[in-house]
Amino acid sequence: MSPAIPELSDRARAIFRVVVESYLQSGVPVGSRTIAQAAGLNLSPASIRGVMQDLEGAGLLAAPHTSAGRMPTETGLRLFVDGMMQAAEPSTEERDLIERGIGRGGPIEDALAAAGSVLSGLSACAGLVMVPKQEPVLRQFGFVALSRDQALAVLVGDDGQVENRVVALPPGTTPAMLAEAGNYISAELSGLTLGEAQARIAAEIGRGRAAIDRASRDLVGRGLALWSTDGADRPVLIVRGQANLIDRVAAEDLERVRQLLDELEGKEEIARLLGSARDGSATKIFIGAENKLFALSGSSIVAAPYRGAQGRVVGVVGVIGPTRLNYARVVPIVDFTAQTLSRLMA
Structure with a gap:
């Protein structure tokens, strides 16, 4: 069992944060030299390597055999997301893009499809929208x-x-x-x-x-x-921007990308996972093998429910991508998109 954030020393927490944030930004393992150059860390590379070994022993970091650097495990990512991440509010430009993209008028189906496209563009992932089930009259x-x-x-x-x-x-x-x-x-x-x-x-x-x-x-x-x-x-799921999943780093692991694209083809399974986000009021994050669906592809979903009349949850909007998502940026964007759809459908 991994330690809780309060159980980590201040030094270990600081190093762990730098490793995770650097990895999420670059997608490559982080070495002790990079950490030593981080602002506010007055530590030698040898001291940093010792702490990183301890974090690895705790199951929070891993060392790929091809690199001397470290990267967060899925357990480490969960610990970071739940206990250390400082989410930033969407920028004014991002808010404008979301509101303009979704609120262009026309049928609500167009707004839902637009929400998936906007999220895909802003997150560089695939955008997901679970459409309200509408029984035919x-x-x-x-x-x-x-x-x-x-x-x-x-x-x-x-x-x-x-x-x-x-x-x-x-x-x-x-x-x-x-x-x-x-x-x-x-x-x-x-x-x-x-x-x-x-x-x-x-x-x-x-x-x-x-x-x-x-x-x-x-x-x-x-x-x-x-x-x-x-x-x-037959759940209705809109997927936009699958091509974003094949980026420079992902292309080096084509089998993982292929597996993820296969998962997107099986929309029923993805929709069932998104359906579990309907039950909460806050944005949910599913990381890698925490869900059996992503055990092979190592993917993550960030999802938030949106509401219709009388504040009733009618669907879910989100993104899917590799576990190295920029969670601090993506989570607020998904949340704001869900709020925008809710205002449109109220």
């Missing part, structure tokens, strides 16, 4: 027969968007049944969300008041279930 519904045992269920939402799903048909389904089920949904359930529609039809059937025969009821239930299951299992 029914306007029209129909079935188109594909074969004896399959049909295409077609949903037209209140916003005009059209979505299609393939549904398995019970044996003996006729074109007349498909037409009856589609007409029933369009006439009786229009204007309801999918959840409301399912609750309504279940109540009507339970009371024996559904003006539709038993075979068509089965079709109605199957059709509505397609979207409710799909919507719950």
